[in-house]
Amino acid sequence: MNQLRLARIFLAEDNPDDVEITRRALKRRRLGCELMVARNGEEAVELLCRPDVSPHLALLDINLPRLTGLEVLERIRREPSCLALPVVMLSASNQRKDVLRSYELGANSYIQKPVAFEDFVDALEVLYKYWFELASLPRSL
């Protein structure tokens, strides 16, 4: 698949360490993208619904201040501009209720953040290749 533009990935994550880890993981496997970050749930909702932001994919942590990742998901799915946005929950939680609720609210997938960095790099690579090289996106690159 031709990449006409750089993949734009939106990350909602309050922990600055995890943001840095995500950046490095993407860099490690040369997964080219523009990473936009929101540090809390409210900021995430605000940014995601802006027409000038429009990412190709959103990664949402569940444990966010102000609004949780699930609340963010619920709200953006009500916005026509974000209805089709592929959202992958990226959370430390493996609680059944979080997983189920995510899918119920319209998340496209759910990934549990692995503890080991190497595993995280691996997961991000598979995720990137799947969504940006294999799948067709509603907002194409």
Next chain:
Amino acid sequence: MRVMLVEDSPGDARLVEELLKEIKTPPLTFETVSSLALALPRLAETAFDVLLLDLGLPDSQGLETLIKARQSAPHMPIVVLTGFDDEERAVEAMQLGAQDYLVKGGFKTSMTLRRAIRYAIERSQVQAMLRETMQELEARTEEMEAFTNSVSHDLKEPLRTIEAFSQFLLEDCADALDDQGRDYLGRLAKASARLKNMIEELLILSRLGKRLHEVEKVDMAETVAEIVSANEFTIKKRRAVVNIQAGLPPVLADQSRVEQVFGNLIGNALKFNRSDRPAIEIGCDEGSGGFATFYVRDNGIGIDPAYHDRIFGIFQRLHVPEEFEGTGAGLAIVKRAVEALGGSVSLESGLGLGSTFYLRLPLWKPASEAPLAGAIKDAA
């Protein structure tokens, strides 16, 4: 004290009533009904202190009577009245929840009756206390486990940071560091890896004590075969020989716990083994009392008898990390899981003599025996 007598034979009833009338202390009143159908609604209306129950009633036979009575009045002390040649059944009645039994015609004095009544009431109170204590214990344990679970989960977050950033340091600053610096970083990395394993095992342990989910028939032959085949890679690599005894009986257990236990033991058997040809044997000896004793035997390095008790403790390791990696929680997990299933684990081993772990687990019995088993459980 209020006594209810359920007795259909008027003659037998009168005999008991006479004796009841003789009892002055404690002062008591009694009511006589002639069938279970009449007794149950009365029991529902008024609080009685004890039930004297004839097992041979017209509308219900024997132990069924008792089960029905227990169902409607679960905490009521019951003294069962049986015929002369019926002592066997009376003993069974005790197992099903009666507090005591009296053989009709076998007691002539009111003293015996009074003692039986008093004993029944007291025994019932003790049982109630026990139940309460168990419930509290269960609640506390659940709390502890939820706490451990939650903390372990929270610990993962900073751990992720430590692990990732030590690696970043190594990658970015390797040149700026001298050998010692790199060595120190390496130790950091190893320690955080160990920490990660410990946390994961804490998480497993914290989930083990929880009330068993589906306790069901677990096909041991299949389960053990699955676990062995899951370890295929390691088995082939070490050129190990694994022998599973044919005809392993099914157990009444929680599938995932069984997998946990055997997975651990088989993994250990493969790991703590320096022989050229590691050999592992999994089998089952005859059991008794509804239990069977499974065993996992290996020709590995063995365990000094001095440590046999200690090794089941959490994070107890007998070896330095250079010898054998591991957090030492494996056997704690095994012990906890087996005990949660109502069984026990024991060990036979000596240094250089291999090890045999014995696991006593409840056998699964086919459905025909289930109702009684269920009733016995309720009686507790």
Next chain:
Amino acid sequence: MEILLVEDNPADVRLTQEAFKLAGRVWNTLHIEDNTADARLMAEALKRDDGKSWNKLHHVADGVEALAFLAGEEPYVGAPLPDIILLDLNLPRKDGREVLATIKANRRLASIPVIVLTTSQAEEDVLKSYNLHANCYIVKPFDLDEFTAIVKSIEDFWLRIVKLPPSAGAAWRA
């Protein structure tokens, strides 16, 4: 399944971990596809090298059958709820888009990941599918090898990396 792997060589650990993440349980996949050749291709592609499969593959050939399967109606009484659904858009009897809408409107079925796997590359089909809450849209390649590769990638992402919604019908590998 929780199994403690006791292994000191990290490379071997990784290998076994990979094998393990897929092993141990049967994933029920429902493939809704009217083209018999494509259906067979899918079955072949899902097989492991040793001929076994991580997936219990169920297949129906049109939209009406698909909904019957998911409802457990005749002749699908007792059919397990799939962990994942692969859906072709162009189906006889009931269009794939309708099937998608029905699934995602049904409380019991809505959380099951639906991957649209279809020949259409049309942007409006893609957008419409995502708007109907498809979890993903993948264009079916005509090339055999490419198809197999894509199926393997789907498996890798959805069964290894992703956490699927807890399934009431989770069956352990028999």
